[in-house]
C-alpha cells in the first residue's frame with residue numbers, strides 16, 4: 001500500500017492532537033503546522049477547534065495568513081472545525097467587543113456567528129445527519145458557531161436545530177462541531193480520501 005497523503009494540522013492552539021491521531025489512524029502522514037514553511041508538500045490542512053481569537057492572534061504573530069491563502073489558491077484543501085471554521089469565514093459575527101472586528105482568512109463565503117448555541121456550559125453531544133454520510137454522525141458542540149449566511153457557491157451539508165453547522169465550498173470543508181472528539185472517523189475519512197493520489201487504472 002502506498003503512503004497516505006501528507007496532511008497538515010494547524011498546531012497553534014486547541015484540539016490539534018486529536019485531529020492528528022484521527023488522520024494517522026486513517027494512514028495519512030501528518031505535519032503540525034506552526035510556521036509558513038511547514039505548509040510545503042501538504043495536500044490538505046485542518047484548522048482545529050479552540051479559541052478563534054487566540055488563533056487569529058497567533059496567525060498574525062507567525063505570519064500565516066498569506067501563506068494559508070496561497071496554499072488554498074495553489075489547490076490545497078482546507079477543513080476548519082469550530083474555531084477553525086471561524087478562521088475560514090468571510091465574515092465573523094460576535095467577536096469580543098474589545099476586538100470589534102475579528103480577522104479571518106475570508107476564503108469561505110459565509111457569515112459565521114460565534115457561540116450560536118450558548119456559552120461553555122451549553123456544550124453538548126448529539127447526532128447529526130451530514131449529506132454524503134449514510135448514517136447519523138456523533139458530533140460534539142463546544143461553544144459552537146453556526147453559519148448564519150451561506151453564499152451562492154456554498155453547499156449546506158448539515159443543519160441542527162434550524163442552524164447550518166457544516167458546509168462545503170469547492171476544496172473547503174467547514175464544520176461547527178468537533179468530529180475529532182468522537183470515535184467516528186467518517187468525516188476524516190472523507191477528507192483523507194479526497195487527498196489520496198488517484199489510483200492508476
Ligand code: GLN
Nearest residue numbers: 049050051052082083143
Ligand atoms: N467559541 C469558540 C471561538 O469562537 C470556538 C469554540 C471551539 O472551537 N470549540 O473561537
